[in-house]
Amino acid sequence: QATIHHVADPAVAHRALIENADDLLNRPAAIFPVALATWGFRRISALLDRQVELYLPLIAARRQARSQLCGGIIRPYVDTLLDLRVPDSNGAGRPLRDGELVGLVFEFLGTATGSTAACLEWTLAHLIDQPEVQDKLRREINAEADGGGMLSISSKSIRSGMPYLNAVVLESLRMHPPVPFIMRSAHGEGATAIGGATAVPVDGLSVRFDLGGIGRDGKSWTDPDKFRPERFLAGGEAEDVGPAPGPKEIRMMPFGAGHRHCPGVNMGMLHIKCFLAALLHGFDWAPAGDCSGGVDMTELDGFVKIMEQPLSARVTRRT
Numbered sequence: 525q526a527t528i529h530h531v532a533d534p535a536v537a538h539r540a541l542i543e544n545a546d547d548l549l550n551r552p553a554a555i556f557p558v559a560l561a562t563w564g565f566r567r568i569s570a571l572l573d574r575q576v577e578l579y580l581p582l583i584a585a586r587r588q589a590r591s592q593l594c595g596g597i598i599r600p601y602v603d604t605l606l607d608l609r610v611p612d613s614n615g616a617g618r619p620l621r622d623g624e625l626v627g628l629v630f631e632f633l634g635t636a637t638g639s640t641a642a643c644l645e646w647t648l649a650h651l652i653d654q655p656e657v658q659d660k661l662r663r664e665i666n667a668e669a670d671g672g673g674m675l676s677i678s679s680k681s682i683r684s685g686m687p688y689l690n691a692v693v694l695e696s697l698r699m700h701p702p703v704p705f706i707m708r709s710a711h712g713e714g715a716t717a718i719g720g721a722t723a724v725p726v727d728g729l730s731v732r733f734d735l736g737g738i739g740r741d742g743k744s745w746t747d748p749d750k751f752r753p754e755r756f757l758a759g760g761e762a763e764d765v766g767p768a769p770g771p772k773e774i775r776m777m778p779f780g781a782g783h784r785h786c787p788g789v790n791m792g793m794l795h796i797k798c799f800l801a802a803l804l805h806g807f808d809w810a811p812a813g814d815c816s817g818g819v820d821m822t823e824l825d826g827f828v829k830i831m832e833q834p835l836s837a838r839v840t841r842r843t
């Protein structure tokens with residue numbers, strides 16, 4: 525029966541996650557009660573069974589194969605998990621159990637692919653809704669193609685040489701952070717500051733930071749419900765805002781904030797930009813049918829924030 529305190533105010537999030545991060549909010553609170561309330565026990569249990577079915581045979585195959593390999597330059601994530609020893613009472617340490625292995629592999633693959641795919645879908649939805657933004661972005665992308673019209677974008681130009689691509693992705697993440705919330709366990713003075721008059725339980729206060737609410741806060745953003753990538757360009761109201769918050773303030777935090785922020789932030793941004801550049805370079809994106817009322821942007825909250833009506837588009841190859 526944990527009481528969960530909701531935070532959608534960027535200033536409170538900054539006080540909690542950046543200023544008091546060291547001693548107050550450095551461990552995530554259990555996400556299970558929230559998942560239970562959102563999805564129900566049966567659905568979660570079926571999902572966990574399916575993960576075991578999918579991942580365990582692959583992990584077993586890797587365990588078997590690596591005994592025949594003599595190593596390589598890049599050490600696969602699964603190998604690090606197979607080699608990990610968890611401290612136990614014998615002192616020797618135990619290997620991870622099957623359930624733990626599956627959970628960790630899911631965290632790595634699920635958070636990485638689900639959130640990237642969701643962000644791409646939201647971004648394409650906005651580009652279909654606003655063809656002038658699509659055209660402007662395509663012009664920037666095409667300028668990166670070589671004389672034969674082939675696109676091979678070096679990671680350097682993706683990181684710093686394509687400001688409009690960066691702005692479009694940031695605007696999409698601001699409005700529709702794929703991970704809808706993050707949880708923390710708050711203790712001591714910080715918990716009192718966040719909870720206000722709420723009496724803080726002995727085992728701390730569970731705090732749920734609403735990432736969507738923070739990105740659309742009317743005090744931080746002009747017309748927060750409008751998709752306007754220009755705000756992230758030089759001279760715009762958010763020209764200094766990046767995917768992860770800096771030490772001064774929080775205006776959006778699609779990858780979380782503080783000690784436990786997403787370790788895949790750079791890789792996630794790179795994936796989204798590469799996919800988006802390839803999809804716009806190769807194809808024109810238009811509404812699938814009558815879209816006079818605009819694309820339906822209703823959000824569906826789960827572990828990942830997706831479109832309630834999956835995007836339906838008329839996609840034409842560009843010659």
Ligand code: HEM
Nearest residue numbers: 635636639640703706778779780781784785786788791792
């Ligand atoms: C659009 C792409 C992505 C988004 C929006 C996203 C978002 C997030 C968020 C909000 C968190 C929670 C952070 C917090 O509690 O402060 C998180 C955690 C995490 N993410 Fe991502 N992520 C993305 C891509 C990736 C990728 C590509 C990887 C790995 C290759 C990754 C691996 C992880 C892991 C392992 C955690 C748990 C970190 C911890 O608990 O300490 N994510 N992510």
